[in-house]
Amino acid sequence: MKNKIQIILACAFIGFAILACGQSSSPSVPPAAVTAVIVPEEAVGAEAEAGSAGLGDSYYPGFGNGGYDVTHYTLDITVNDVATSDLTAITTIAANATQDLLSFNLDFIGFEISTLTVNDAPADFSRKEQELTVTPLKPLVAGQPFTVVVQYSGSPDEMQSVALPVSTGWVTVDGGSFVMSEPDGSANFYPVNDHPLDKATYTFRVTVPHPLEVAANGALIEALDNGDTSTFTFETRDPMASYLATINIDEFDIETMTSDNGIPIRNYYSSELPKEVRKPFARQGEMLDYFSEIYGAYPFDVYGSMVMNTEFDSALENQTLSIYGIDMIDYEDVAGTELTVAHELSHQWFGDSVSVADWSDIWLNEGFATYSEGLWIEHLDGREALDEWVKSQYRDVVNYPQYYAAPGNPPADDLFNGGVYVRGGLTLHALRLEVGDQAFFEILPVYFERYQNGNVSTEDFIAVAEEISGKDLTEFFDNWLYNETIPPISAMGLGVE
Numbered sequence: 001m002k003n004k005i006q007i008i009l010a011c012a013f014i015g016f017a018i019l020a021c022g023q024s025s026s027p028s029v030p031p032a033a034v035t036a037v038i039v040p041e042e043a044v045g046a047e048a049e050a051g052s053a054g055l056g057d058s059y060y061p062g063f064g065n066g067g068y069d070v071t072h073y074t075l076d077i078t079v080n081d082v083a084t085s086d087l088t089a090i091t092t093i094a095a096n097a098t099q100d101l102l103s104f105n106l107d108f109i110g111f112e113i114s115t116l117t118v119n120d121a122p123a124d125f126s127r128k129e130q131e132l133t134v135t136p137l138k139p140l141v142a143g144q145p146f147t148v149v150v151q152y153s154g155s156p157d158e159m160q161s162v163a164l165p166v167s168t169g170w171v172t173v174d175g176g177s178f179v180m181s182e183p184d185g186s187a188n189f190y191p192v193n194d195h196p197l198d199k200a201t202y203t204f205r206v207t208v209p210h211p212l213e214v215a216a217n218g219a220l221i222e223a224l225d226n227g228d229t230s231t232f233t234f235e236t237r238d239p240m241a242s243y244l245a246t247i248n249i250d251e252f253d254i255e256t257m258t259s260d261n262g263i264p265i266r267n268y269y270s271s272e273l274p275k276e277v278r279k280p281f282a283r284q285g286e287m288l289d290y291f292s293e294i295y296g297a298y299p300f301d302v303y304g305s306m307v308m309n310t311e312f313d314s315a316l317e318n319q320t321l322s323i324y325g326i327d328m329i330d331y332e333d334v335a336g337t338e339l340t341v342a343h344e345l346s347h348q349w350f351g352d353s354v355s356v357a358d359w360s361d362i363w364l365n366e367g368f369a370t371y372s373e374g375l376w377i378e379h380l381d382g383r384e385a386l387d388e389w390v391k392s393q394y395r396d397v398v399n400y401p402q403y404y405a406a407p408g409n410p411p412a413d414d415l416f417n418g419g420v421y422v423r424g425g426l427t428l429h430a431l432r433l434e435v436g437d438q439a440f441f442e443i444l445p446v447y448f449e450r451y452q453n454g455n456v457s458t459e460d461f462i463a464v465a466e467e468i469s470g471k472d473l474t475e476f477f478d479n480w481l482y483n484e485t486i487p488p489i490s491a492m493g494l495g496v497e
């Protein structure tokens, strides 16, 4: 409102006999005193528009919404029935308007909404597929904070990701539930600006029937025993992309430890699992300290892993609390499983703290996490072991090219194509050979430091690599990221057959 008055006053001063400022004054009518310019209530926000229903992602244009920036989500969820995940929930969103807004959108799927307020006043809303359009009583003003409270109930809609054929979001399983939402799914349990461009901090307050427990991102602040139910409150210290928000319900065995450098670790294992499940997670402290050394200090206040007693053929680097399906744990191959553990853990730097600005750049997550597996191998067993690993990855790509799309262009409906992992990781190894170890191990921490808690594009990474190496790497990255066939690593005697 202040801005608007200032603009009108300025126009009144300058505009005397010149031009209409906006549509109001006619040049032939001499203006009265400045005080005569009164801003009627209704005129405030008269130029306000609807916020866009997407954030312009090149792969998934409908993800996220424009016109505002969320600072904090508070998710108050009561699980009435674990078998069906019947929920009663209140999501409170603290946000800042980034433009004058007549209306704005949230991403939200399913549930019955009982009340929706903006700044404590009931607001109109309408729903279409994943878009919830909210029209507040009064338009929102650019730069001003506002609060949205949505009360809703029901069970999360079962949902398939648009990026890969798996169940996503809040998934109900026998005796509990878990959440993994990359790149979509969050909207099936809370109203959200669902794109990594809008990071925010979170409070999770989740009430579950006895004897169930809750594991969510961040630090456990409080666990209350209410008699028949318990309430668990978690807080994230650092902003987080919406797809990394996770709430998991089960009975857990909790293991805690601290890395040598003092990073607290808490692991949640579904309590039915045998003790052996812990083995591949025993070296997480060493991993945190090692990656802190080469990438920069661990970006969050806590870390840990969670293993569900359910097969879902996947793991996900949820911020501060990675999740694993039980089928990701190979009891017979602890060292092999450790590579998956190192992969998810390294995503805390690359993916979680430094996040993609556009989902097409997913290799910036998966290529980095895959190469982190190689660096962990090198850390344990030396350079020859790394070279062997690189060769076997390379041969796989050459032998089965159909599984490995160019990492810079994965199919939008197969975002986690092998190419973004294996060819993405090999791109980093090739870069290392191209610029030398000294430059390479400076590029990674500089890139991390510059973009932590933020978003990046492939161009941002290339710019850092060129800046530090002093080389023009345009052609190099073109070949590695966008060529249909993988280039040769001649330095290692590896070529396309």
Ligand code: ARG
Pocket (backbone or CB within 6 Å): 161, 164, 166, 167, 168, 180, 181, 182, 183, 314, 315, 316, 317, 343, 344, 347, 366, 416
């Ligand atoms: N980012 C995960 C990884 O560490 C893959 C996630 C795939 N998405 C999913 N909903 N399973 O490789």
Ligand code: ZN
Pocket (backbone or CB within 6 Å): 343, 344, 347, 365, 366, 369
């Ligand atoms: Zn990954």
